[in-house]
Amino acid sequence: MSTIIASTMKRFEEIPHTADWSFRAFGKDLRELFANAAYALFELEGARARPTAHETARDIHITALDYEALLVNWLTELLWLQEVHREMYPRCDISTLTPTELRARAFGVPFQHLDKIIKAVTYHNLVIQQTTEGWQAVIVVDV
Amino acid sequence: MVTKQDFERISDCVYQVPQKFRGDMRVPARLYASNELLEDALQDDSVKQLVNTATLPGVVQYALAMPDIHQGYGFPIGGVAATRAPDGVISPGGVGYDINCGVRLLASHLHKDEIASHLRDLTNALYKNCPSGVGSEGSVPLTAKQLEEVLERGSEWALKNGYARREDLDRTEEFGCMPGAAASAVSARARERGREQLGTLGAGNHFLEIDHVAEVYDARTAEAFGLFPGQIVVQIHCGSRGLGHQVCTDYVNEFQRAVRHYKIELPDRELACAPFDSPEGQAYFKAMAAAANFAFANRQILAYHVRRSFEEVLAGKVKNFDLFQIYDVAHNIAKIEEHEVEGRRVKLCVHRKGATRAFGPGAAGLPADLRTIGQPVLIPGSMGTASYVLVGTARAMAETFGSTCHGAGRVFSRAKSKKSVRGEVLRQELEARGIVVRAGSMSGLAEEAPQAYKDVSRVVDVVHRAGISRKVVRLEPLAVIKG
Numbered sequence: 001m002s003t004i005i006a007s008t009m010k011r012f013e014e015i016p017h018t019a020d021w022s023f024r025a026f027g028k029d030l031r032e033l034f035a036n037a038a039y040a041l042f043e044l045e046g047a048r049a050r051p052t053a054h055e056t057a058r059d060i061h062i063t064a065l066d067y068e069a070l071l072v073n074w075l076t077e078l079l080w081l082q083e084v085h086r087e088m089y090p091r092c093d094i095s096t097l098t099p100t101e102l103r104a105r106a107f108g109v110p111f112q113h114l115d116k117i118i119k120a121v122t123y124h125n126l127v128i129q130q131t132t133e134g135w136q137a138v139i140v141v142d143v
Numbered sequence: 144m145v146t147k148q149d150f151e152r153i154s155d156c157v158y159q160v161p162q163k164f165r166g167d168m169r170v171p172a173r174l175y176a177s178n179e180l181l182e183d184a185l186q187d188d189s190v191k192q193l194v195n196t197a198t199l200p201g202v203v204q205y206a207l208a209m210p211d212i213h214q215g216y217g218f219p220i221g222g223v224a225a226t227r228a229p230d231g232v233i234s235p236g237g238v239g240y241d242i243n244c245g246v247r248l249l250a251s252h253l254h255k256d257e258i259a260s261h262l263r264d265l266t267n268a269l270y271k272n273c274p275s276g277v278g279s280e281g282s283v284p285l286t287a288k289q290l291e292e293v294l295e296r297g298s299e300w301a302l303k304n305g306y307a308r309r310e311d312l313d314r315t316e317e318f319g320c321m322p323g324a325a326a327s328a329v330s331a332r333a334r335e336r337g338r339e340q341l342g343t344l345g346a347g348n349h350f351l352e353i354d355h356v357a358e359v360y361d362a363r364t365a366e367a368f369g370l371f372p373g374q375i376v377v378q379i380h381c382g383s384r385g386l387g388h389q390v391c392t393d394y395v396n397e398f399q400r401a402v403r404h405y406k407i408e409l410p411d412r413e414l415a416c417a418p419f420d421s422p423e424g425q426a427y428f429k430a431m432a433a434a435a436n437f438a439f440a441n442r443q444i445l446a447y448h449v450r451r452s453f454e455e456v457l458a459g460k461v462k463n464f465d466l467f468q469i470y471d472v473a474h475n476i477a478k479i480e481e482h483e484v485e486g487r488r489v490k491l492c493v494h495r496k497g498a499t500r501a502f503g504p505g506a507a508g509l510p511a512d513l514r515t516i517g518q519p520v521l522i523p524g525s526m527g528t529a530s531y532v533l534v535g536t537a538r539a540m541a542e543t544f545g546s547t548c549h550g551a552g553r554v555f556s557r558a559k560s561k562k563s564v565r566g567e568v569l570r571q572e573l574e575a576r577g578i579v580v581r582a583g584s585m586s587g588l589a590e591e592a593p594q595a596y597k598d599v600s601r602v603v604d605v606v607h608r609a610g611i612s613r614k615v616v617r618l619e620p621l622a623v624i625k626g
Contacts, residue, residue: 064396064399065399065400065403068412069396069399072396073396076392076396080332080389083336083385084335115584116346116347116584117346119240119241119385119388120240120388120389120391120392121392122216122240122395122413123216123395123411123412123413123415124215124216124217124411124413126412140216142216142240142241142388143347
């Protein structure tokens with residue numbers, strides 16, 4: 001089942017953070033939130049795909065203690081795949097999302113350029129919150 | 144929220160939030176700062192993080208922060224916390240993601256006037272020979288077996304393979320090899336990240352710098368260290384690269400379960416920890432030590448390339464192009480050390496996150512020729528500004544678990560720095576001041592603009608006034624090499 005991104009909703013915004021980098025991701029539901037958080041990672045890195053690149057599907061299965069840990073582990077997994085395969089993953093299909101498990105297919109595209117590499121995803125100030133428009137999460141990353 | 148009124152003034156540069164400030168604090172939270180730096184610290188969450196650190200199980204005496212304090216995750220950057228070994232906790236957040244990020248200082252026999260006409264060639268040679276930048280690949284690709292040796296032997300591996308001199312190891316913290324390291328505690332993922340990154344500078348705030356000794360404050364100690372006025376020196380600032388980051392990520396994740404298992408209540412998930420003597424705590428310590436060894440070997444390989452670069456450019460043009468090592472310090476690490484607490488020698492796990500060991504005269508672990516002098520402490524400034532060499536003191540041993548500051552400390556976010564500073568303009572300003580710049584990324588350069596950092600001189604003045612380390616020389620840059 002594809003994750004549909006609502007065209008009128010902002011996907012993420014950057015937040016000033018003294019030592020590293022921070023962003024707030026949005027979604028109409030939790031699946032969209034997780035997908036938009038992944039999208040934000042590669043946008044913040046300034047990742048640019050190779051012009052004629054085609055996608056490679058990568059299947060991902062994550063378990064964790066709760067949604068916050070699941071989000072950290074999901075983004076960490078994408079960063080690991082980025083390093084190993086030299087790909088970016090702005091698009092994904094999340095088929096299973098519970099407080100302790102995520103299954104997804106991430107579509108990798110080789111990148112030709114990164115402005116910076118995000119080295120780690122932290123738990124700092126991490127809260128996943130429901131809002132009137134849907135869901136949001138603030139994530140701080142180490143660069 | 145902590146305000147200035149919550150602090151008690153202990154002495155000229157020492158402020159303290161008392162333990163009674165918050166119900167979960169086990170000890171007070173103590174900050175080394177001037178009045179101005181205290182006001183700066185209250186602008187972000189760093190003081191709250193310092194107070195949070197005072198809640199760690201087994202924490203002794205006080206949680207500390209140095210005057211370069213700024214917001215990190217879990218611990219503030221500039222944080223020092225000692226927990227009772229073996230049953231107090233160890234926390235990856237108290238070390239940081241870049242395990243053994245640190246500084247190495249090499250020194251020449253040359254005065255700056257002797258290399259003035261070769262400066263640009265030297266800078267270009269360093270940029271060419273020392274891999275840097277986003278995604279850079281190592282100059283020493285390793286097999287899996289070789290990587291295991293690096294993780295367990297650190298600089299000793301580099302010595303065995305022709306990248307080091309024995310004197311380099313003598314003049315490195317822990318003599319370049321942390322005891323207790325185990326490659327088996329480092330995940331396959333972390334090892335995969337490290338295998339092709341040995342001998343790389345990285346990006347961000349990592350750099351190489353050619354400096355000169357601009358001012359000598361303590362001539363006797365400078366001479367003992369091997370420093371003289373106008374001398375050309377080289378700083379190397381980097382850490383354990385992707386391997387260290389992965390180790391921290393792995394264990395912060397692992398410790399989310401440990402915290403529940405050991406029923407540890409924490410105000411911040413980035414403070415996730417486990418008792419030092421638990422299987423989880425021991426595994427992290429062994430992995431952290433292994434990552435620290437990787438970083439020592441990394442800076443050793445870069446030092447080898449720096450020496451090669453000097454030879455390449457200066458052979459036949461100067462009498463002596465050789466470089467010897469002043470010292471190499473870690474500023475993100477956890478160590479098992481003995482310190483005096485309430486009149487008794489106690490074994491502690493000392494976490495230094497953005498803080499530097501500053502052992503005084505007579506301390507164990509110093510090289511023989513510096514035992515009566517104290518440990519060199521290397522404090523890099525922000526780009527284009529001064530750096531300092533200090534010496535550790537007996538007062539540091541008595542008051543800060545032998546610790547001091549590590550650098551300037553950020554005040555601007557990277558986003559704000561990029562908006563207010565253009566990298567190319569900054570490069571031209573530095574060149575106009577006679578500082579040669581080779582950088583892989585103008586946007587990366589903008590993020591590291593000196594305006595984004597506190598004034599390192601103000602930070603160093605605090606630790607000097609407080610007596611926890613003493614100024615020896617000030618260095619000023621002639622060339623900056625960055626990824």
